[in-house]
Amino acid sequence: MSKSFLLIVAFTCIVLGLFVGICNYVTQVSGGGGSGGADTGGISAEVGKEIYFGEGQCSTCHKVGGEGSATRCPDHEGVFTTAMNRIKETGESSPLEYLVSSIVEPQAYIVKGFGKIMPKVYNPPILLSQEKILAVLAYLQTLGGEEDIEALMKFKDAIPEGGKGTDEKPWEAPLPADPVAGEKLFFDINGPAGCVKCHTIMNRGNTVCPNLNGIGAVQKPEYFVESILQPSAVIVNGYETVYLVDTDGVPYSGIIKRDTEDEIDLAVDEGGKEISVYTFGKDEIEEMQKQDVSMMPGNFAEMLSTKQLYDIVTFLISQKS
Ligand code: HEC
């Protein structure tokens, strides 16, 4: 082997080595590369707030004081302070840990008075990535506490990677279903479904019962199947059925739509094409109690064919905004 060949090899190595060295240096200086474990690039309360009111869909169900209008779920104003009180019951060691588990295992602890409807936001349809969930948590920290990314990063591994929905198979209707047929059934007050009698969707319908605008962006197909076939399994907060007997001994059962110091309005389903609303003076009420049965009819399993059921479910899935 010639001496000049060895020299060339040595020279090439030195040049390559220098090049790699410079590259490393440049990446470190510019903060890229992700090494060192403290890469918190996209994670901040500011980014988190945008996700909360945007693709995270949190504001479809929650509001934060005066921001947002959703009422079916707890108000997140001061949620970090709320979390300090919750841990007395749940046994977590810090409010942050409570907030993390509220998102990772939403059904592990249910806030009193609310239904089990919070989805796993790292699964379909919301599909938030780990990084985005961390950002949302940073935002929640600022609601009653202070942003502390370092404390937050300790929980990184407890949060699923998400974003791909890898831990669940994509849902498929057990038979070919048609969302257009589902839409017709939803709005047909003379048909076997007649959902429009109680619900609004696509900004049309009755507002007595939960607003279903954009529901396909937050809930899974399985949730819709359950909501239709077993409405009493989960009762949405604010839509509990109330049993009332007036001073003449007449019983009513419905949803409270207005409750003032001396009157209440009760929306009652009497089986017709419209929901009736009765106003009672508080002094006309003999007895009143909440019930565990939904006002939503419990007999859709008999009323709808399997095809009709899945037509409606695929219609609900298609409602993304
Ligand atoms: C489909 C409605 C829905 C969506 C969407 C939703 N949540 Fe919830 N969430 C609920 C309900 C209902 C509760 C109360 C019942 C419970 O504890 O699970 C709740 C509870 C919580 C709690 C506990 C609150 C407390 O007072 O203890 C936190 C924190 C929370 N949600 C965060 C989020 C975040 C962050 C998002 C968005 C990434 C989100 N939720 C999206 C329905 C929802």
Ligand code: HEC
């Ligand atoms: C007589 C009124 C009534 C009719 C008719 C009715 N619902 Fe409901 N629905 C309710 C009430 C009340 C609730 C809230 C209580 C509960 O959770 O069961 C509800 C809840 C729901 C929910 C859960 C909403 C949420 O915010 O998570 C879905 C989904 C739903 N209904 C779909 C339907 C569909 C689809 C139809 C037609 C096949 C239908 N409903 C017909 C009264 C009705």
